[in-house]
Amino acid sequence: xxxxxxxxxxxxxxxxxxxxxxxxxxxxxxxxxxxxxxxxxxxxxxxxxxxxxxxxxxxxxxxxxxxxxxxxxxxxxxxxxxxxxxxxxxxxxxxxxxxxxxxxxxxxxxxxxxxxxxxxxxxxxxxxxxxxxxxxxxxxxxxxxxxxxxxxxxxxxxxxxxx
Amino acid sequence: xxxxxxxxxxxxxxxxxxxxxxxxxxxxxxxxxxxxxxxxxxxxxxxxxxxxxxxxxxxxxxxxxxxxxxxxxxxxxxxxxxxxxxxxxxxxxxxxxxxxxxxxxxxxxxxxxxxxxxxxx
Amino acid sequence: xxxxxxxxxxxxxxxxxxxxxxxxxxxxxxxxxxxxxxxxxxxxxxxxxxxxxxxxxxxxxxxxxxxxxxxxxxxxxxxxxxxxxxxxxxxxxxxxxxxxxx
Numbered sequence: 084x085x086x087x088x089x090x091x092x093x094x095x096x097x098x099x100x101x102x103x104x105x106x107x108x109x110x111x112x113x114x115x116x117x118x119x120x121x122x123x124x125x126x127x128x129x130x131x132x133x134x135x136x137x138x139x140x141x142x143x144x145x146x147x148x149x150x151x152x153x154x155x156x157x158x159x160x161x162x163x164x165x166x167x168x169x170x171x172x173x174x175x176x177x178x179x180x181x182x183x184x185x186x187x188x189x190x191x192x193x194x195x196x197x198x199x200x201x202x203x204x205x206x207x208x209x210x211x212x213x214x215x216x217x218x219x220x221x222x223x224x225x226x227x228x229x230x231x232x233x234x235x236x237x238x239x240x241x242x243x244x245x246x
Numbered sequence: 247x248x249x250x251x252x253x254x255x256x257x258x259x260x261x262x263x264x265x266x267x268x269x270x271x272x273x274x275x276x277x278x279x280x281x282x283x284x285x286x287x288x289x290x291x292x293x294x295x296x297x298x299x300x301x302x303x304x305x306x307x308x309x310x311x312x313x314x315x316x317x318x319x320x321x322x323x324x325x326x327x328x329x330x331x332x333x334x335x336x337x338x339x340x341x342x343x344x345x346x347x348x349x350x351x352x353x354x355x356x357x358x359x360x361x362x363x364x365x366x367x
Numbered sequence: 368x369x370x371x372x373x374x375x376x377x378x379x380x381x382x383x384x385x386x387x388x389x390x391x392x393x394x395x396x397x398x399x400x401x402x403x404x405x406x407x408x409x410x411x412x413x414x415x416x417x418x419x420x421x422x423x424x425x426x427x428x429x430x431x432x433x434x435x436x437x438x439x440x441x442x443x444x445x446x447x448x449x450x451x452x453x454x455x456x457x458x459x460x461x462x463x464x465x466x467x468x469x
Binding site for chain 3: 212
């Protein structure tokens with residue numbers, strides 16, 4: 084346990100929160116989607132909003148860490164981190180920003196600016212599809228994580244995980 | 247695929263692909279059994295029906311706005327009165343989550359602008 | 368850590384859940400339009416969310432003075448924060464450029 088790294092923990096916390104967010108969010112997309120949570124939109128909304136706060140906090144922590152590393156000039160690549168300057172990390176960073184900004188628009192303007200809300204909802208929803216597809220791709224690229232540990236392979240995999 | 251390491255991925259793909267196709271087939275069978283008269287309609291009215299029924303959240307919100315503007319101020323008055331009586335735990339959760347989201351957003355935006363400036367070559 | 372059986376199980380559950388989401392999106396998107404019953408239940412669910420969940424409360428933000436003030440404060444600090452971050456970012460780049468040159 085002692086060599087578990089911070090970026091590793093953030094990665095998996097993030098994954099769990101995102102999975103629950105998508106599940107609860109999908110149930111609210113439309114009448115065709117309601118079966119996912121048995122049309123219990125109230126619970127879906129509740130879970131979605133509570134977890135959205137957690138999601139924003141996790142994002143804030145990661146951005147703060149990256150900013151501190153940027154100020155220190157620390158160029159070491161954090162392999163497990165969710166945001167970064169290239170590849171899938173950059174993609175996650177951008178999509179997360181869009182998710183959070185459109186989500187806040189939906190949250191705050193629900194009462195006042197309906198046009199903005201419907202536009203933000205449109206982006207929020209379509210982006211979800213793109214991000215789910217990208218997560219599947221991410222699983223494809225990293226799917227050696229799905230291999231069940233065998234005694235012979237355990238060493239090799241752990242070396243790769245630490246790379 | 248000869249790659250042993252991607253085996254589990256393809257397993258998942260096949261299992262869920264099969265589930266998807268079966269569910270879609272079942273849905274179509276069920277729908278056509280339930281509404282046999284639907285295909286008798288003209289194409290135009292069918293499209294109209296479909297679009298009316300394919301409501302997404304955004305349409306709902308738009309509808310709500312219309313309703314509210316029609317019913318005017320009295321309705322919103324009712325609205326807030328009603329929610330004042332609802333559970334205080336919900337209210338606390340509402341305050342905490344909203345405050346967290348709204349307060350952290352400026353910092354996140356500022357941080358990402360900083361990162362964008364530092365990262366761009 | 369990655370080799371612990373329980374952690375493998377977590378990874379498997381998460382991967383499966385993402386596959387479930389993808390297939391549920393495809394199913395929902397391609398399936399025929401919702402029946403009357405489905406639309407009704409969805410509308411009922413939405414009404415339930417309005418009454419018993421945070422969605423209804425977020426509709427009252429406009430009348431809530433504390434939250435309104437919070438929003439105004441938050442949007443007031445946004446622009447200064449952005450300026451600070453731009454200046455800081457340019458400063459860091461400048462320092463690094465000098466260090467690389469020197």
